[in-house]
Amino acid sequence: MTDHLLEVRDLSVEFHTAAGTVKAVQNVSWHLDRGETLAILGESGSGKSVSASAVMNLIDMPPGRITSGQILLNGQDMLVMTAEQRRQINGCKIAMIFQDPLAHLNPVYSVGWQIAEMVTTHGGTRDKAQARALDLLRRVGIPEPELAMRKYPHQFSGGQRQRLMIAMALACKPDILIADEPTTALDVTVQAQVLELLEELQRETGMGLLLITHDLGVVAEIADRVVVMNGGQIVETGNAAEVYRNPRHPYTRKLIDAAPGKGQMPVERDRTGQPLLRAERLTKSYGAFHALKGVDLTIMPGETVAVVGESGSGKSTLARAILRLDDPDGGRILYRGDDLMAMAPRQLFGLRRDLQMVFQDPTQSLNPRMTVFQLISEAWVIHPDILPKAQWKDRAADLLVKVGLRPEMAARYPHQFSGGQRQRIAIARALAMEPKLIVCDEAVSALDVSIQAQVIELLDGLRREFGLSYLFIAHDLPVVRDFADRVVVMKSGEIVEEGPVRQIFDAPRHPYTRALLSASLDPDPVVQAARRTARQLETA
Amino acid sequence: MTDTRIQSDPKPRGPFTTWLSMLWADKLAFFAALFLLVALLCAIFGPWLMGDLATKQNLRGRNAPPFDLARGWLMILGADALGRPLLPRIVVAAQNTLMVAGAAVLCSAVVGCGLGLIAGYSRKRAAQWIMRLGDVIMSFPSLLLAVIVLYMLEPSVANIVLVLAITRIPVYLRTTRAEVLEVRERMFVQAARVMGASDRRIIFRHILPVVLPTLLTIATLDFAFVMLAESSLSFLGIGIQPPEITWGLMVAQGREYLTTAWWLSFWPGLAIIGTTLSLNLLSNWMRIALDPAQRWRLEMRGRKND
Numbered sequence: 001m002t003d004h005l006l007e008v009r010d011l012s013v014e015f016h017t018a019a020g021t022v023k024a025v026q027n028v029s030w031h032l033d034r035g036e037t038l039a040i041l042g043e044s045g046s047g048k049s050v051s052a053s054a055v056m057n058l059i060d061m062p063p064g065r066i067t068s069g070q071i072l073l074n075g076q077d078m079l080v081m082t083a084e085q086r087r088q089i090n091g092c093k094i095a096m097i098f099q100d101p102l103a104h105l106n107p108v109y110s111v112g113w114q115i116a117e118m119v120t121t122h123g124g125t126r127d128k129a130q131a132r133a134l135d136l137l138r139r140v141g142i143p144e145p146e147l148a149m150r151k152y153p154h155q156f157s158g159g160q161r162q163r164l165m166i167a168m169a170l171a172c173k174p175d176i177l178i179a180d181e182p183t184t185a186l187d188v189t190v191q192a193q194v195l196e197l198l199e200e201l202q203r204e205t206g207m208g209l210l211l212i213t214h215d216l217g218v219v220a221e222i223a224d225r226v227v228v229m230n231g232g233q234i235v236e237t238g239n240a241a242e243v244y245r246n247p248r249h250p251y252t253r254k255l256i257d258a259a260p261g262k263g264q265m266p267v268e269r270d271r272t273g274q275p276l277l278r279a280e281r282l283t284k285s286y287g288a289f290h291a292l293k294g295v296d297l298t299i300m301p302g303e304t305v306a307v308v309g310e311s312g313s314g315k316s317t318l319a320r321a322i323l324r325l326d327d328p329d330g331g332r333i334l335y336r337g338d339d340l341m342a343m344a345p346r347q348l349f350g351l352r353r354d355l356q357m358v359f360q361d362p363t364q365s366l367n368p369r370m371t372v373f374q375l376i377s378e379a380w381v382i383h384p385d386i387l388p389k390a391q392w393k394d395r396a397a398d399l400l401v402k403v404g405l406r407p408e409m410a411a412r413y414p415h416q417f418s419g420g421q422r423q424r425i426a427i428a429r430a431l432a433m434e435p436k437l438i439v440c441d442e443a444v445s446a447l448d449v450s451i452q453a454q455v456i457e458l459l460d461g462l463r464r465e466f467g468l469s470y471l472f473i474a475h476d477l478p479v480v481r482d483f484a485d486r487v488v489v490m491k492s493g494e495i496v497e498e499g500p501v502r503q504i505f506d507a508p509r510h511p512y513t514r515a516l517l518s519a520s521l522d523p524d525p526v527v528q529a530a531r532r533t534a535r536q537l538e539t540a
Numbered sequence: 541m542t543d544t545r546i547q548s549d550p551k552p553r554g555p556f557t558t559w560l561s562m563l564w565a566d567k568l569a570f571f572a573a574l575f576l577l578v579a580l581l582c583a584i585f586g587p588w589l590m591g592d593l594a595t596k597q598n599l600r601g602r603n604a605p606p607f608d609l610a611r612g613w614l615m616i617l618g619a620d621a622l623g624r625p626l627l628p629r630i631v632v633a634a635q636n637t638l639m640v641a642g643a644a645v646l647c648s649a650v651v652g653c654g655l656g657l658i659a660g661y662s663r664k665r666a667a668q669w670i671m672r673l674g675d676v677i678m679s680f681p682s683l684l685l686a687v688i689v690l691y692m693l694e695p696s697v698a699n700i701v702l703v704l705a706i707t708r709i710p711v712y713l714r715t716t717r718a719e720v721l722e723v724r725e726r727m728f729v730q731a732a733r734v735m736g737a738s739d740r741r742i743i744f745r746h747i748l749p750v751v752l753p754t755l756l757t758i759a760t761l762d763f764a765f766v767m768l769a770e771s772s773l774s775f776l777g778i779g780i781q782p783p784e785i786t787w788g789l790m791v792a793q794g795r796e797y798l799t800t801a802w803w804l805s806f807w808p809g810l811a812i813i814g815t816t817l818s819l820n821l822l823s824n825w826m827r828i829a830l831d832p833a834q835r836w837r838l839e840m841r842g843r844k845n846d
Contacts, residue, residue, distance in 0.1 A: 323734055352736030364727035368833055369749045378745075382737050413832040426731075433735065 003075060004031035005208045006055070006094075006176055011069035013050050013059065024050045025232045027068070032176065037202065037209040039223035039240065041216070041255075043448040044419070047232040048212050052178050056096055057086045092122045095169035099181040101161035105153040111164050112137070112149030118171035136167040140197060158311070159190035163197065170201065177202075178210045183218060187310035187475060192519040192535075195222050214448060216259050217521025220244065220528035228252050241525040258453040259523040260478040266485055268500040269303060274337060276301045276437060276469050277322065277355075282331035284317055291317040292328065293493040299437065304463065304470040306480035306501075308516070309490035315473050318490070319439050322471065323355055324348065353383055356430040360442035362422035366414040372400070372425055373410035379432035386434065399428040403458060420451035427458065431466075439471045444479060456483050477520050481505055489513050562829055562838040569825030572818035579815055582634040590628035595783055598623035603801040618803040620793070626807050633785040633808065638815075640701055640786065641766045647705035649712050649759045653751075656716025657743055661724060671717070674710040682707035683772065690778040700779055704766050715758060719751045753827045760823040764816035787811050 008031070013024045025047040032038045042048035053059050055071055055078070071078045073093065078086065098104050106114060112133050119129035130149075137145035140163040142156075153161060162182060169177055179198065183191035199222055202209050211223060219226050219240055226243050228236040228251070235249040247253040277299045284292040291314045299305050309315045321328040324340060333340040335351060343351070359365035366375055376396045380387045387395055397407035403424040414422055423443065430438050440459070444452045460483060462468060474480050480487060480501070487504040489497045489512065497510040508514045518535060522528045563570050593614060599622065606618035606626075617626040659670040677685075686703045693699045723729065724747060732742050771788020773779030775795075780786050787808040794804025828834045 325730060325733060349736050352734065355734075357731070357734045359727050359731060361727060365731045367728040367732075367746055369831070371832075378732070378737070379735055382735055382741065415833040429731075429735075 004072070005034050005074065006210075007031040007070075007072040008051055008055070009070045009072065011051055011054060011071065012067045013047075013054060014065050014067055016063045016065070023232055024064070025229075028229075028232075028234055029069075030227050030234070030237065032208040032210055034175070034208055035202065035206045037199075037211060037222055037224045039211045039213055039219045039226045040229060041213060041219055041226055042229035043214055043255075043450065045231075046229045048214075048229045049180055050232075052096075052180060052210060052212055055094065056090060056178065057083075088122070091118060091169075091174075092172040093174055094176045094178065095172070095174040096178040096180065097162070097165045097169050097182050099184050101158070101165040102153060104165060105161065107153055110150050110152055111156075115164070115168050115171055118168050122172050132171060133167075136170060137164075139170075139201075140164070140167045142167075157190075159186055159194060162186060162190075162194050166194075166197065166201070170205075173205065174207060176208045176210065178212070180212045181214070182211070184213075184215070188477075188521075189310065189515060189519040191218075191521070192221075198222065215521065216244075216256065216449070216523035217528070220523055220525040221521050221532070228255070244523065244525055254450060256523060258450040260449075260453065260456070260476075260481065265481060265501050265505065266483075268502070269300065269485055271298075271300055271303075273300070275299060275334075276303075276336065277471075278332075278334040279318075279322060280332045280334070282318065282321055282328045282333070284314075284321060284326065284328045290493050292321065294331070295490075295493070295495055297322075297488065297495075299469050299471060301436070302463070302467050302469055303486065304472055304484045305486045305488060306472040306474060306484035307488045307490055308474055308477055308480060310475055310516075312492070313490040314493040315475075315490050316441055317493075319357070319441050319471065319473050323357055323439060353386070353433045354436040355439070356433050356435040356437070357439045357441065358423070358426050358430055358443040361446050362419065362426045363414070365426055366422060366429075368414055370413070371410065372396075372412055372414070375414070375425060376400075376410070376429050376432050379429065383433065386432075395432070396428075399431055402431070402462070403428045404454075418451075420447055420455065423447060423451075423455055424458065427455075427462075431462065434466075435468070437469045437471065439473070441473045442475065443472075445474065445476065452479070459483070477505075477516055478522075489516065559829075562835075563825065565838040566825045566828075568821050572821035572825075575814055575818045576822065579634055579638065579811075579818075582631045583638045584635070586628075586631040587635055590631050593625060593628040594632040594785070596624060598625075603797060603804070605801070606803045606807075617807050618801070620790075620804055621797060621801075626803065629785060629790065630787065630808055630811055633787050633790060634811070636697070636780060636784060637767060637770075637786040637788065637812075640697060640704070640770050640780070641763050643701045644704035644708065644766045644770075645759050645763050647701065648708035648762070649755060651705070652709040652712025653716045653755055655709070656713045657720055657748070657751075659713065660717040660720025661739070661743055661747070670713070674713045677706065678710045682769070686769075686773055687776065687778060690773065695778045695781060697780070697784075700770060700773065703773075704769055707769075708762055708766065711758060711762065712755060715754060716751055719754060720747055723747050723750050753830060756826060757823050760816070760819035763819050764812070767812055767816070 009029050011028045012026050015022045015024055028047075028051050030038065030040070030051070040048045040052070050059070054066060059066070066079060069079075073089065078089065105111070112130070115133035115136060116126070116129035119132050120126060124132070134145055134149060137148055142148045142160060142163055153164070156164060182198070183194050186194060195218065198209065211218065213219060223240045225238065226240045227234055228243065228249070230251045236243060236247065236252045243252060244256060247256055275298045279295060279297040282292050282295045283290070295314070295318055297305070297318070307315045307318060317326065320326045322333055327341075335354070340348065340351070370378075373393075373396050376399060377392045380389075380392055396410055400407050400409060405421060405424055405428070414425065417425065444455050447455060456479070459470065463470065472480060472484055484501050487499065487501050488495055489504070489510065491512050497504065497508065497513045504513060505517070508517055518531060522531065563573060598619065602619070602623045603621060604615055604619040604623065606616065608615060614625040614627055617630070619625050620629065655670045659667040685707055689703050690699060729742060729746050732746050737745075767788055770779055770786060771792055774786060774789040775792035780789050782789070790808035791805045791812070794801070794808070797804050828837055
């Protein structure tokens with residue numbers, strides 16, 4: 001019975017829903033010491049956020065109910081405290097930062113006011129609060145802190161907003177900082193910077209850091225110890241490097257194996273002959289913002305070309321231009337030698353079949369009011385020459401089996417599926433057109449790691465079976481490593497480097513590619529530690 | 541024909557029973573539907589059954605109070621200023637009331653929704669014209685417009701429907717347009733466009749089903765508004781002309797006796813409230829029943845009751 005800073009003992013939480021009682025977490029125990037970083041690792045639905053929500057008193061009761069357990073802060077059970085006592089602890093002793101900072105910053109107040117408010121709520125004077133806010137802004141690395149005090153949340157970039165959230169969380173010098181997926185919404189280079197900031201602040205203040213994440217790379221970068229959760233239970237706990245080297249539980253092993261970027265890279269293909277698709281000097285501007293500044297791209301039949309870049313690099317604009325969802329301002333797009341831009345709508349309609357797209361978020365790209373069968377067969381309603389109506393049912397069942405679903409699922413609606421299954425439905429819908437090229441716009445980035453691996457495997461299998469080509473758009477380099485033939489790296493509307501996947505990963509030439517590679521997090525803590533030292537040497 | 545359908549449908553519960561059990565799962569909606577059914581039957585058969593009774597004057601029974609069985613069951617709700625029994629009058633008035641309100645709501649909803657879809661989906665000049673037209677109608681006080689039009693035209697049922705429909709168009713027009721603007725940017729609309737879907741297919745298959753529940757809710761609320769608007773027109777003497785009757789007209793006629801004979805306005809008022817309340821409850825049920833992601837709420841409760 002040692003004194004831990006925060007200890008959760010035998011915690012069980014239930015939610016009463018329409019489908020019955022859901023046991024969100026069962027008999028979960030973990031502890032956090034001063035100056036330590038504990039990561040709770042798990043996929044969506046594993047219950048990884050629930051225990052942290054219980055600590056912060058964020059569980060809505062009802063429908064939630066804590067059925068057993070204790071939460072001890074410095075040996076005192078928080079679950080028996082009054083609401084007022086809990087409020088005093090929240091934000092003051094324990095602070096929290098969230099995945100989406102824009103949703104948690106009030107858009108109508110200046111950020112300086114919001115940070116100062118944290119101090120005054122817990123009994124500081126206005127002047128002291130202002131001074132503290134300025135201090136914090138400087139500390140978390142916001143440029144020109146005096147000016148930033150009077151700015152509003154929308155005037156900052158995503159990474160800066162997360163820094164603002166951290167500043168707010170630190171306003172009362174908390175003993176514990178809980179970070180719920182703090183970097184998931186950020187670009188890789190920004191993610192590295194934010195994690196570095198968290199580490200520095202922890203060293204300075206000696207607070208305990210509880211990190212909730214789905215990303216093995218984040219664990220490798222920052223965590224001392226890790227708790228792996230699955231289905232509401234802790235399956236494994238221990239030293240981060242130790243767990244990675246010797247995973248004892250099959251689930252942990254599966255999770256580590258599913259991490260992208262470890263397989264064989266494909267060999268370079270022969271690139272002679274007529275390309276399937278060729279984009280030449282594409283340009284597109286939105287007002288004064290140039291999204292594409294003369295981009296050239298070639299896709300051969302049966303080839304997978306990955307376009308990698310951070311947000312704002314123009315990669316999605318490129319995809320939309322190729323599908324003619326948005327018309328580019330200049331340049332040519334040649335499909336098997338025919339110019340798509342010069343085509344009449346009637347000709348283009350025929351070509352729609354050949355070029356299909358799988359979107360990032362299957363929840364939004366499937367019409368919620370249509371059954372799976374209606375979604376898949378819509379392709380044949382629009383293009384009646386593909387398949388006679390009598391065969392629709394059989395073909396839809398075929399396609400569902402091909403993407404790893406069961407034929408009887410055709411009568412269900414999208415909301416009755418999980419995220420990974422929905423993406424499979426979206427892929428089946430694209431396949432119903434019998435396309436030649438599928439554009440995947442961040443098609444796997446919204447999915448859990450193990451699901452991600454399955455979907456990529458599925459895409460890879462379909463490529464071999466149907467001779468498909470893919471234009472694969474991603475913000476993350478490891479995902480494309482074992483899947484793409486060629487990689488195109490984009491930055492601010494331009495291609496900075498292009499080449500076979502081996503060349504990009506083994507011998508990157510452009511500094512930006514190198515920065516992207518070194519910023520992406522390796523799931524192996526030892527490799528990650530080596531990278532970190534290399535990075536620090538570089539900056540020093 | 542029914543035989544083949546039953547054979548091809550092996551499920552023990554046909555679609556009709558499924559819907560009925562879903563309606564039974566929401567008791568309020570069930571009784572609302574029952575009330576509306578009764579009102580509808582009154583509207584269809586009322587004038588044919590009680591048409592003569594409703595206009596028969598009996599000056600000895602002027603403003604006869606309700607719940608007095610001595611004068612016969614027709615007088616159970618009392619009688620009006622000319623001694624006409626109120627119960628048959630309400631039953632007979634159901635036809636005109638529901639016809640005027642129903643036709644006006646239907647016309648304005650269809651026209652407004654159609655124009656709204658065009659205005660929201662196309663970004664051309666037509667959209668601008670439609671919206672400015674809506675603004676013109678909105679900026680004109682609807683009652684004033686009605687007075688002018690009905691003064692120039694003959695006050696008949698068709699003209700009243702026309703006037704009421706025109707004044708209510710902007711409500712549907714603006715709501716539809718706003719929703720379409722949002723829905724058209726959703727990913728599944730983009731996905732349909734990638735598949736090569738025609739504009740007509742995108743509008744009717746993908747956008748309209750998402751917008752429809754909102755419009756249904758507005759339409760039921762509007763039903764009450766139109767009934768009251770019709771009664772104020774009738775009160776001004778340019779609406780329904782006596783001896784034709786509507787509930788709104790009955791409320792208006794009873795106004796001068798409010799202090800001495802409250803029942804003259806009360807019973808037709810109750811009929812108006814009952815109808816709008818029922819429509820509201822039913823539209824609330826329909827919103828859930830039509831949404832596949834929400835439907836389980838009704839299906840689950842139905843199971844529990846078994």
